Amino acid sequence: MHAVVCIKQVPETTDVRFDPETNTMVREGVSSIINPFDEYAIEEALLTRERFGGKVTVLTMGPPQAAEALRTALAMGADQAVLVTDKAFAGSDTLATSYTLSMAIRKLGPLDLIFCGRQAMDGDTGQVGPGVAHRLGIPQLTYVCKVKKIDWESRRIEVERLLENGVQVVESPLPALLTVVKDINQPRLPSLLRMKRAKQAEIPTWGAIDIGASPSRIGLEGSPTQVIRTFSPPKRTGGQKLTGEPEEVVKELVDKLFASKVI
Amino acid sequence: MPLLEVIKEKCKGCGLCVKACPFGAIEIVNKLAVVKESCTGCGACLDSCKFHALYLREVEKQPKVDVSEYQGVWVFIEHEGPQIAHVSLELLGKGRELADKLSTYLSAMLLGDEISPLVEQLFRFGPDRVHCIEDPILKHYRTGPYVTAASLLVRKYRPELVLAGATTTGRDFASALATELETGLTADCTELDIDPERGLLVQTRPAFGGNIMATILCPHRRPQMATVRPKVMQMPKPVDTKGGEVIRETFDLNEDQILTKIINFIPSTETVNLADAQIIVSGGRGLGAADNFRLIEDLADVLGAAVGASRAAVDAGWISYPHQVGQTGRTVRPRVYFACGISGAIQHQAGMKTSEVIVAINKDPDAPIFDIATYGIVGDLFEIVPLLTQQFKRRLRK
Numbered sequence: 222m223h224a225v226v227c228i229k230q231v232p233e234t235t236d237v238r239f240d241p242e243t244n245t246m247v248r249e250g251v252s253s254i255i256n257p258f259d260e261y262a263i264e265e266a267l268l269t270r271e272r273f274g275g276k277v278t279v280l281t282m283g284p285p286q287a288a289e290a291l292r293t294a295l296a297m298g299a300d301q302a303v304l305v306t307d308k309a310f311a312g313s314d315t316l317a318t319s320y321t322l323s324m325a326i327r328k329l330g331p332l333d334l335i336f337c338g339r340q341a342m343d344g345d346t347g348q349v350g351p352g353v354a355h356r357l358g359i360p361q362l363t364y365v366c367k368v369k370k371i372d373w374e375s376r377r378i379e380v381e382r383l384l385e386n387g388v389q390v391v392e393s394p395l396p397a398l399l400t401v402v403k404d405i406n407q408p409r410l411p412s413l414l415r416m417k418r419a420k421q422a423e424i425p426t427w428g429a430i431d432i433g434a435s436p437s438r439i440g441l442e443g444s445p446t447q448v449i450r451t452f453s454p455p456k457r458t459g460g461q462k463l464t465g466e467p468e469e470v471v472k473e474l475v476d477k478l479f480a481s482k483v484i
Numbered sequence: 485m486p487l488l489e490v491i492k493e494k495c496k497g498c499g500l501c502v503k504a505c506p507f508g509a510i511e512i513v514n515k516l517a518v519v520k521e522s523c524t525g526c527g528a529c530l531d532s533c534k535f536h537a538l539y540l541r542e543v544e545k546q547p548k549v550d551v552s553e554y555q556g557v558w559v560f561i562e563h564e565g566p567q568i569a570h571v572s573l574e575l576l577g578k579g580r581e582l583a584d585k586l587s588t589y590l591s592a593m594l595l596g597d598e599i600s601p602l603v604e605q606l607f608r609f610g611p612d613r614v615h616c617i618e619d620p621i622l623k624h625y626r627t628g629p630y631v632t633a634a635s636l637l638v639r640k641y642r643p644e645l646v647l648a649g650a651t652t653t654g655r656d657f658a659s660a661l662a663t664e665l666e667t668g669l670t671a672d673c674t675e676l677d678i679d680p681e682r683g684l685l686v687q688t689r690p691a692f693g694g695n696i697m698a699t700i701l702c703p704h705r706r707p708q709m710a711t712v713r714p715k716v717m718q719m720p721k722p723v724d725t726k727g728g729e730v731i732r733e734t735f736d737l738n739e740d741q742i743l744t745k746i747i748n749f750i751p752s753t754e755t756v757n758l759a760d761a762q763i764i765v766s767g768g769r770g771l772g773a774a775d776n777f778r779l780i781e782d783l784a785d786v787l788g789a790a791v792g793a794s795r796a797a798v799d800a801g802w803i804s805y806p807h808q809v810g811q812t813g814r815t816v817r818p819r820v821y822f823a824c825g826i827s828g829a830i831q832h833q834a835g836m837k838t839s840e841v842i843v844a845i846n847k848d849p850d851a852p853i854f855d856i857a858t859y860g861i862v863g864d865l866f867e868i869v870p871l872l873t874q875q876f877k878r879r880l881r882k
Contacts, residue, residue: 232692251508257812258812284521284522308521311487311521311522311523311524311525312487312523312524312525314668315659315669315671316662316663316666316667316668316669319663342811343691343692344671344691345671345672345690345691345811346671346672347655347659347671348655348658348659348662348669348671350659351627351655351656351659351660351663352659352660352662352663354660355631355659355660355663355664356663360627360628360743360744361627361656361660362744363652363655363656364652364656379747382652383652383806384652384653385651385652385757385758385759386751386752386757387749387750387751387752388749388750388752389746389748389749389750390746390747390748390749390750391744391745391746391747392744392745392747393743393744393745394743402805403805403812404805441487441525444668445666445667445668445702445704445705446668446669446670446700446701446702447700447701447702447703448524448525448526448527448698448699448700449526449527449699449700449701450526450527450528450698450699451506451526451528451696451697451698451699452528452696452697452699453695453696453697454690454694454695454696454697457837457855457856458855458856459854459855459856459857459860460857460858460859460860461858461859461860462854462859462860462861462862463859463860463861464862467863467864467867467868467871468871470861470863470868471861471868471871471872471875472875474843474859474861474872475872475875475876475879477859478820478841478843478859479879481841483819483820483840483841484763484787484819484820484876
């Protein structure tokens with residue numbers, strides 16, 4: 222069994238805050254982490270390997286420092302890691318990113334499963350996973366909360382997908398791409414011993430030429446969408462604090478809610 | 485090569501651009517601004533420079549398509565049997581406005597089986613046309629056949645905009661369709677408008693958990709695609725049907741060619757769906773124990789509300805994940821949101837701060853939830869919540 226996990230390095234969002242005076246993002250001391258949703262994807266790949274044997278490859282596209290995220294994944298137990306990095310990838314939107322990742326995955330060779338987190342915490346789009354699946358021509362199983370079974374003889378997988386109004390049970394052939402939600406497992410912590418080893422691990426880096434990417438389909442040129450402006454959202458201001466004896470406060474609140482006709 | 489260029493002769497190394505960069509991609513080295521690889525070319529820094537020392541290199545972008553050939557605003561209609569998702573109707577409302585600004589037509593893209601009753605319903609919400617494919621294979625949403633059907637329609641009729649709900653189905657669909665069509669897709673837009681000069685779709689969306697807003701264009705490829713979360717756009721008022729043009733196409737796929745099979749659907753046992761709830765009562769760490777969620781449920785029962793929770797309460801195992809509101813859970817926009825014993829971390833706020841009215845009950849007067857609450861009560865939730873239940877019970881005569 223060969224499972225590939227696509228991960229992304231993101232800023233630890235709790236650190237992202239705006240300076241109200243300059244209206245800019247405070248970046249000092251912002252550390253980078255593996256996108257939290259991707260940890261569930263890594264864990265699911267590791268669990269699958271523990272059940273069936275095989276190997277787990279983690280893959281990321283990003284700047285050279287994204288290697289740190291790969292090392293964390295290795296410390297969790299992944300067998301190998303590949304960093305896809307090139308200045309030519311700068312400015313990629315989800316379409317260009319899914320193209321780049323799919324080209325790198327083709328280079329990895331035969332595989333059975335691709336795991337992704339349901340979305341990245343910074344961009345929040347959830348578009349790259351399905352984009353990769355579509356480019357590779359394999360089924361996309363999104364929002365997976367449980368892998369029910371994998372039948373290696375018929376090469377089929379059965380999963381549960383967590384939808385707004387319930388759980389859908391779906392079956393598809395392998396290889397397939399799964400995007401997973403938080404409910405699926407509890408990611409393990411990196412082990413100390415593995416962390417030491419991961420620090421020294423050789424992580425191959427692949428550029429645009431290595432994966433045979435067409436220059437017109439990567440980076441800014443390969444990205445149909447353009448961010449033309451970024452700004453701080455209008456702040457929602459606090460309203461009224463109601464004070465007094467509990468009975469009175471509650472009555473006042475209920476009066477106000479009825480008066481504003483929201484209830 | 486970074487896209488941002490620094491004119492060395494003009495740069496004074498003052499560092500204003502460093503502060504303005506949302507991506508931390510500029511640093512000052514030897515009194516000169518240096519652009520790092522993480523520059524995305526967003527342009528947020530341009531106005532910050534008092535010395536006009538920054539400019540964006542124009543990247544030669546070949547127009548991939550003749551954009552003038554594309555006309556019409558389309559909305560992907562999400563439905564389960566005869567039930568149309570509210571978000572699709574909301575998008576027809578927004579789509580009407582966009583189509584009028586572009587002086588073009590509005591269409592509902594309807595894929596499914598036995599869809600005739602849906603067509604009638606749809607015309608009450610304003611589209612001029614319905615583009616549809618009816619086939620037993622399309623009875624339930626599945627990525628493969630839906631994307632095949634939709635791309636057939638889009639390639640033939642060339643709409644300039646395609647909108648879809650940012651639901652599990654809508655995101656799954658739009659991501660694959662945009663990839664198939666090699667066009668741009670912007671997720672979770674909170675505002676959509678038309679640039680009056682260029683006629684482009686101006687898409688605004690939050691990123692970084694709502695800490696930053698970005699305005700995005702897709703100038704050179706068509707259709708321009710966007711998803712919008714439920715309850716972000718206003719639901720249009722249904723009108724007496726004037727009917728409209730129904731354009732039917734067929735496709736020849738048979739079941740053997742389709743990879744995925746739906747085996748079963750287990751509906752959620754919850755009586756109220758969080759995403760659709762008008763009122764939500766949420767509990768957090770302040771509840772202290774799983775049993776205490778009873779207080780939240782009691783209040784929710786009286787109000788016919790859905791029960792939500794903060795991540796802390798879910799992680800503690802007091803309530804299941806589908807109840808979680810926030811960045812890693814559901815985004816909600818009810819008329820009233822009660823946050824009981826929830827401190828209101830930025831991640832929680834990202835999932836609920838667009839609620840019409842927010843009521844916060846917390847014993848910590850400094851809890852961040854009070855910064856966004858319409859009404860805040862500093863007090864013991866174990867005292868306040870039961871009193872609220874009692875009051876509402878009396879007032880609603882239950």
